[in-house]
Amino acid sequence: MKSDNMSNLIKNGAIWGFIVLELIFFQVAGEFWSLSERAFMDLDNMLLLLKQSAPIGIIAVGMTVIMINGNIDLSVGAIYALCAIVMLDSMSWPFMESLGDWAIPLAWLFALLTGAVLGLINGVIVWKTGVDAFIVTLGSMLGYRGLVFMYNGENPTYHLNWTMVDIAEWDIFGVETPALVFLAVALIVWFVMTRTVHGRNAYAVGNNREAAVNAAIRVGPHMLINFVLIGFLAALSAVTFYSGSGSVNPNDGMLFELWAITAVVLGGTKLIGGAGSIVGTFGGVIAIQLLRKGLGHIGADTATVNLVIGLILIAVLFLDRQLNVKGKEELKV
Amino acid sequence: MAEKNLDAVGRFLARQGILVAFVLFMVGFSLWNPRFIDIDNVFGVIRSSAILGVMALGVTFVVIGGNLDLSVGSLMSFSAIVVLDLHENPAFGPYLAIPAMFAMTMAIGALIGFLVGYLRLNSLIVTLGMLSAIHGLTLTWSGGQNMDIANQDATWFGVFGRGTALGIPIPVLMFGLLAAVLAILLAKTPFGRKVYAVGGNGTAATFSGIPRARVVFFTYIISSFCVATAGLIQASRTMGAQNTVGQGMELEVLAAVILGGASLLGGSGTVFKTVIGVLILGFIQNGLLLAGLEFYVQFVVTWVIIILAVWLDIATKRGKLWSAIA
Numbered sequence: 001m002k003s004d005n006m007s008n009l010i011k012n013g014a015i016w017g018f019i020v021l022e023l024i025f026f027q028v029a030g031e032f033w034s035l036s037e038r039a040f041m042d043l044d045n046m047l048l049l050l051k052q053s054a055p056i057g058i059i060a061v062g063m064t065v066i067m068i069n070g071n072i073d074l075s076v077g078a079i080y081a082l083c084a085i086v087m088l089d090s091m092s093w094p095f096m097e098s099l100g101d102w103a104i105p106l107a108w109l110f111a112l113l114t115g116a117v118l119g120l121i122n123g124v125i126v127w128k129t130g131v132d133a134f135i136v137t138l139g140s141m142l143g144y145r146g147l148v149f150m151y152n153g154e155n156p157t158y159h160l161n162w163t164m165v166d167i168a169e170w171d172i173f174g175v176e177t178p179a180l181v182f183l184a185v186a187l188i189v190w191f192v193m194t195r196t197v198h199g200r201n202a203y204a205v206g207n208n209r210e211a212a213v214n215a216a217i218r219v220g221p222h223m224l225i226n227f228v229l230i231g232f233l234a235a236l237s238a239v240t241f242y243s244g245s246g247s248v249n250p251n252d253g254m255l256f257e258l259w260a261i262t263a264v265v266l267g268g269t270k271l272i273g274g275a276g277s278i279v280g281t282f283g284g285v286i287a288i289q290l291l292r293k294g295l296g297h298i299g300a301d302t303a304t305v306n307l308v309i310g311l312i313l314i315a316v317l318f319l320d321r322q323l324n325v326k327g328k329e330e331l332k333v
Numbered sequence: 334m335a336e337k338n339l340d341a342v343g344r345f346l347a348r349q350g351i352l353v354a355f356v357l358f359m360v361g362f363s364l365w366n367p368r369f370i371d372i373d374n375v376f377g378v379i380r381s382s383a384i385l386g387v388m389a390l391g392v393t394f395v396v397i398g399g400n401l402d403l404s405v406g407s408l409m410s411f412s413a414i415v416v417l418d419l420h421e422n423p424a425f426g427p428y429l430a431i432p433a434m435f436a437m438t439m440a441i442g443a444l445i446g447f448l449v450g451y452l453r454l455n456s457l458i459v460t461l462g463m464l465s466a467i468h469g470l471t472l473t474w475s476g477g478q479n480m481d482i483a484n485q486d487a488t489w490f491g492v493f494g495r496g497t498a499l500g501i502p503i504p505v506l507m508f509g510l511l512a513a514v515l516a517i518l519l520a521k522t523p524f525g526r527k528v529y530a531v532g533g534n535g536t537a538a539t540f541s542g543i544p545r546a547r548v549v550f551f552t553y554i555i556s557s558f559c560v561a562t563a564g565l566i567q568a569s570r571t572m573g574a575q576n577t578v579g580q581g582m583e584l585e586v587l588a589a590v591i592l593g594g595a596s597l598l599g600g601s602g603t604v605f606k607t608v609i610g611v612l613i614l615g616f617i618q619n620g621l622l623l624a625g626l627e628f629y630v631q632f633v634v635t636w637v638i639i640i641l642a643v644w645l646d647i648a649t650k651r652g653k654l655w656s657a658i659a
Contacts, residue, residue, distance in 0.1 A: 074584070128655055129640070129655070130644075130655075131640060132597060132643075134597060135591055135597065135643050139637075141584065142632045144636075146635075150627060150629045150630065220656075220658040255580075258403075258464065262465075271455055271457060301472070301477070302469075303477070304473070306468045307466050308469070309466075310462040310467070314448060314463070317459065317462070318454060
């Protein structure tokens, strides 16, 4: 029993240990290799890090819920792009322009609704046809991306509204809006997953769907709600990012699904479902962003960042397996 | 008697549904627009599908073996960049560049095969990690620059992408030849049967003495060989490549394989069906363009077709249209 607790502690603490390790490494390495005079562990730098991790982070929170369910959503990147286009394009519709700044909340609403509806479509297909979520969302990833391109061809969609930019850059004690939204989303979903029936059901469905059905959990509607949630969160991510930037390319958000999944897996969520936590995912998101930023700080280029993140993902998978399988190995080959 | 015949027809449709759909689609479109079935058009479509198709052949083995390969797009970019760079390197030249590129690409494939086969790590995450890592390798190799062949008239390198033999484009020949060889390997050899066994029920396969790890390892070797071939065709066709030339192809390839009827759970699928899946994607794209629709409509149509194909497949197996999920 004791060694069980020990190994749990190692597993849950691993991502935070890794983050501390990264901080120390980049702080020390930065002294030697960095071109900038500033320390890596600077408060401003850390706040910026939180802000930059928001777009992937918000999506990763939703992905955690989906993956605890034992599903996966590959279409989030496309939903992200489509919602951004809807938001920015709707700002220049004639009736919206006559509303002045009141058009802003309406544009947000349109974007969030779009995200929820796209998630709903995925959820209904998964529920009603029984096709695996991987295939359903692989298909809709192509389909939604097609819609993105049909909307405005290969041209960027832009609309700059200074009020909107001000809102996006608003801050409390230096914590800007995107970071605040990320923290709020993580907190709310954490509460839902740990303190409510819906959260408990999510683990039950992922752990053993058959048993969940026998326990009178309506699996279909449950999964549907989670797909709507991740669609909504992908839209929210787009809203927080593009309110500030004001311009979206049709290729934006590509590979976001893979980044989000990477963060979730680093945070300890299992692909087969039934296990995982929002806190872990939060750690995973921060760890990845820290790695990107830290490697940039010591002068490494994107190539190295990609290489290192890929290798770390595989290493984590290997270590996790070593920690888990000990003692209950099924069949040695 | 009549009932029995009807039953047989139903079973044939369930088994060969995708083929029937393909034939219906081709006949329908040809009647509507004769240009669709024009021999030049047909070769044009197959030639432009060849890169995706060659990659799909390899991924078919991986999927039947019960695994996934999300790194093929990234690996294809790598092989295209490497072969172009070595081609320009006076120490290599085209004769050495091609085998060197194949060796490097297949070494990466061997690494993936080792991680998934021997270490038994989850293939989705491993190949996701490799997608990122290989992209990093490619960027390091190229320094972030596009690769181009400076003097395009002085080399025969373009033959793989641009040449024709007996009036048939070389990429089409390579696709067809590779498909034939791999189809025989999968359907007629002990190795092929082992791939099905491992994907269908890995534990049972192990108990019957099939070296599961080695079989999975070789599915990734085959996949990386196909990717290297695709990279060669791509590099030769354009005589130049961006670092991201294969980006996103991993999921399109998977879509073609699934459309062909391979189950993601492993143990089912054939090379022939994957070829049909690839051709359907190619001809739909072409047909929609001929119909004057926007290029991007094909993505939406592909989405609908994938869902319908897999849904009908599942529905015939369970005997009910709607899922049993409460």
